[in-house]
Amino acid sequence: MNQSASKANTASSNRIPPRNFEALRDHIAASQESLPKRLAQAARHALAHPDDIALGTAASIADAADVQPSTLVRLARHLGYDGFTDFQSVFRERLKNRASSYEERLQNIQKGITGDSYEGALLSGFLSAARQSIDSLSEAINPAEFARCVSVLADAEIIYIVARRRAYPLAALMSYSFGKLGIRNITIDSANGVDDEIVQMATQKDAAIACSFAPYAPATVEHAQALARAGVPLVGITDTALSPLSACATHWLEVSEHDFAGFRSLSASMALTMALPVAVAERRRLGT
Structure with missing residues (x-):
């Protein structure tokens, strides 16, 4: 391995990887200029098909993305993950959170409200997100x-x-x-x-x-x-x-x-x- 590749791998291993999908998406977007062609191709496929990444195997995902399974491993390590399974866990967590019902989301909102007006706090939260x-x-x-x-x-x-x-x-x-x-x-x-x-x-x-x-x-x-x-x-x-x-x-x-x-x-x-x-x-x- 040449010196520059060794330094890149060391930097990747020292990086704390994102642990939620939104942060991972932003991280990939910010690093797109430094991604080699095949890694960028795999990254685009991952962001476009997050459910498939969560549920698929390395072989099936690589086939759909038209890359080698080893490319997925290299992408994961480039982004700071221990390997493909660690990278995949972010997508599985996203799928798990997305599967929560609207009733569960509303219950979570209610738990976080300490004031007297549930409706007022709810409206305030949505208005704040809009702003x-x-x-x-x-x-x-x-x-x-x-x-x-x-x-x-x-x-x-x-x-x-x-x-x-x-x-x-x-x-x-x-x-x-x-x-x-x-x-x-x-x-x-x-x-x-x-x-x-x-x-x-x-x-x-x-x-x-x-x-x-x-x-x-x-x-x-x-x-x-x-x-x-x-x-x-x-x-x-x-x-x-x-x-x-x-x-x-x-x-x-x-x-x-x-x-x-x-x-x-x-x-x-x-x-x-x-x-x-x-x-x-x-x-x-x-x-x-």
Whole structure:
């Protein structure tokens, strides 16, 4: 082993690894520049398919990620874990916590409230998470990148919107706003199961917006990747540089939402997706 590799391994072994999924995701995003190609590939797969990492074997996960099992071990050690099993435990803990019922979450909230008003404390917690989310977006948003996203969408003949699960309200809001502003748009969410055919109708003269956050809705990722392969300009709204959406988007905007007792806010994402349609309409009105 050469001296630089030895130093890298020593540094990794001395690092205290993240013990929850959110911290691990942020850690990987911060270290993406230093990750070798295969390790970055494995890391992207892990963040895009956290349930599979929690439940799979090293061999099955490596096969799905198109890497060798040894790559998973090297990734784990690079991030400071003892090995793949130690790395996998973070994903298993996330799955365990996610499996808790809404009733259990509410019970946990109640245990943490010492004042007289349960309802007031509950509202205060959600409002605080919303404020923190919006403040984080205000500090992190890149106005120039936002303007580039607006430009791509303003030039489109039709704007396709893709969002599922927790991100679906963003699609509903944007579709409503674009419609009210007279901007042609199609939400890829058919009741009769022809979403793939709708995706195939998009052309390079159109544009698309895809929204998804960890653990990333598979249908959203698949449709976003299909649109990108077809050469359709794609604007991604997601939570990290290692998101599968940021990997295939023409331009992307990062939104990191805070949570209260496990209930994650959508406040910053809603603010962003309210601004986008209005900015697109104004760009078209001004013709710039």
